[in-house]
Amino acid sequence: MEGLFSLEAWEKVWTFRSTFLLGLLNSGRMALFALLLSLVLGIIFGLMATSSKKILRGISRVYVELIQNTPLVLQLCFLYYALAFSGNSMGIIATGTISLGVYHGAYMSEVVRAGIGSIPKGQFEAADSQGFNYIGKMYYVILPQSIKIILPPMANQVVNLIKNTSCLYIIGGADLISVTYSFVTGATTGGAYAPAYLVSGLLFFIVCFPLSTLASTWENSLKKRESRTVETQNTLAEGMVAKQ
Amino acid sequence: MNTLDNSLSMLGNPTVLSYLLSGIAFTLIISMVAVAIGLLLGSILALVRNYCNSKRTRIFKWLATAYIEIFRNTPLLLWIFICLVFFPVPEALSKKMFGLTSVEVKLLFKGSMALILFTSSVIAEIVRGGLNSVAHGQFEAGHSQGFSTVQIMIYIVLPQAYRNIVPTLLSQVITTIKDSSYLANIAVIELMSRVKTLLSAANRYNGTGSINVSDVFVLFGFAALIYFVINFLLSSLVRYIQKHPRIPKATTRTS
Numbered sequence: 001m002e003g004l005f006s007l008e009a010w011e012k013v014w015t016f017r018s019t020f021l022l023g024l025l026n027s028g029r030m031a032l033f034a035l036l037l038s039l040v041l042g043i044i045f046g047l048m049a050t051s052s053k054k055i056l057r058g059i060s061r062v063y064v065e066l067i068q069n070t071p072l073v074l075q076l077c078f079l080y081y082a083l084a085f086s087g088n089s090m091g092i093i094a095t096g097t098i099s100l101g102v103y104h105g106a107y108m109s110e111v112v113r114a115g116i117g118s119i120p121k122g123q124f125e126a127a128d129s130q131g132f133n134y135i136g137k138m139y140y141v142i143l144p145q146s147i148k149i150i151l152p153p154m155a156n157q158v159v160n161l162i163k164n165t166s167c168l169y170i171i172g173g174a175d176l177i178s179v180t181y182s183f184v185t186g187a188t189t190g191g192a193y194a195p196a197y198l199v200s201g202l203l204f205f206i207v208c209f210p211l212s213t214l215a216s217t218w219e220n221s222l223k224k225r226e227s228r229t230v231e232t233q234n235t236l237a238e239g240m241v242a243k244q
Numbered sequence: 245m246n247t248l249d250n251s252l253s254m255l256g257n258p259t260v261l262s263y264l265l266s267g268i269a270f271t272l273i274i275s276m277v278a279v280a281i282g283l284l285l286g287s288i289l290a291l292v293r294n295y296c297n298s299k300r301t302r303i304f305k306w307l308a309t310a311y312i313e314i315f316r317n318t319p320l321l322l323w324i325f326i327c328l329v330f331f332p333v334p335e336a337l338s339k340k341m342f343g344l345t346s347v348e349v350k351l352l353f354k355g356s357m358a359l360i361l362f363t364s365s366v367i368a369e370i371v372r373g374g375l376n377s378v379a380h381g382q383f384e385a386g387h388s389q390g391f392s393t394v395q396i397m398i399y400i401v402l403p404q405a406y407r408n409i410v411p412t413l414l415s416q417v418i419t420t421i422k423d424s425s426y427l428a429n430i431a432v433i434e435l436m437s438r439v440k441t442l443l444s445a446a447n448r449y450n451g452t453g454s455i456n457v458s459d460v461f462v463l464f465g466f467a468a469l470i471y472f473v474i475n476f477l478l479s480s481l482v483r484y485i486q487k488h489p490r491i492p493k494a495t496t497r498t499s
Contacts, residue, residue, distance in 0.1 A: 071423075074468055074471065081464070085455060180322075181325055193330075201314075201449070205318055208315045
């Protein structure tokens with residue numbers, strides 16, 4: 001645990017605090033844009049997965065399976081090197097944002113699909129019978145009901161997305177973890193391992209912990225409410241049987 | 245511009261192929277070991293977090309909770325770097341084995357430890373979900389039959405909990421196989437890092453004397469195919485199990 005209790009090492013981290021803040025800023029900005037991209041992709045492919053057209057369902061399935069079954073690090077390297085060796089490199093951060101967005105878009109799509117799939121079929125039929133078109137049906141009837149099922153796993157995905165910004169290291173990234181690592185191994189700044197890792201771990205924890213706690217609390221309250229509804233329905237059913 | 249055939253010829257090279265195949269083997273072994281040990285550690289953590297509620301043992305509950313939350317909310321790569329610096333390697337492991345140099349063995353050990361520590365926190369939460377799905381009546385039934393708390397855990401609660409989480413655990417195997425590619429960052433010998441090493445040496449193998457875009461496609465495409473085949477088989481298995489549950493529903497909590 002060299003350096004954890006040495007004042008000198010902590011001072012070194014404090015002197016270079018702007019480096020850590022820059023890393024945090026890069027990670028945060030990348031996570032934000034990747035989140036937007038993944039939300040767009042997730043909603044599009046999630047809706048495609050629940051559509052009645054077989055070809056749309058197929059396209060969505062292929063996207064999800066291809067992305068979910070290969071590692072993010074591989075996808076990122078693939079994109080980065082393919083662009084670099086063909087001579088149209090577009091920068092580390094942009095490449096990272098795109099591959100993070102595409103990767104988590106597949107997970108978001110599954111979340112959206114599960115959310116819409118959990119709505120009883122009667123709701124779709126009811127909306128159709130009232131003359132809603134597809135967009136109206138989704139916007140006014142289906143999505144408001146599925147949003148509470150969608151949000152908790154989506155928050156978990158956001159946590160994963162923030163953690164996954166660290167994958168940028170493999171292409172020489174500028175995110176918080178890469179910055180920390182080059183700080184502790186740098187020629188002039190090196191050595192302050194424990195304080196530097198502690199600081200960058202803490203920064204991640206501060207961002208991720210509230211989100212993941214919120215997600216699990218949400219999920220638990222949802223489960224409780226669900227089991228209560230089942231109970232009420234059972235009691236109602238029993239009451240009806242008794243009346244008969 | 246047509247260098248695709250040259251790039252494809254790399255995969256026919258026996259040296260390259262055996263290099264890649266042993267990378268695949270290491271990826272699988274590292275992931276399996278991480279999940280196996282992670283399941284053991286994770287079960288202990290989950291039991292402690294769920295059931296150490298008395299005043300004397302509450303400190304262990306807090307420790308387990310802290311462990312789980314800290315590892316779940318920080319990136320794996322951070323733990324890989326931390327283990328790289330701080331994790332002690334036993335004497336017995338700092339020598340040549342499995343056809344690796346002693347440095348590679350040390351890296352492999354440290355990287356695997358990071359993966360195990362990280363995976364155990366995720367599995368702990370999965371096991372906890374399984375434990376919570378066991379109906380409370382099962383505990384009361386066990387107590388009424390004269391079982392002690394430990395016996396109830398071993399003979400009644402844990403078997404049911406494990407059966408309930410088989411699909412989730414299999415999904416975690418997929419995640420761990422994917423996560424093991426993070427070890428490429430510190431040059432642990434697994435599939436991803438081997439592909440990356442091959443790419444930087446592609447000019448020596450493809451016969452054109454330079455690294456081309458087609459090399460990227462062939463090498464990373466090959467790795468992607470391998471990962472895809474393994475993970476797709478696993479995820480198909482998960483879907484099959486979910487569609488054909490062999491678990492009688494009566495023991496899971498319904499109300």
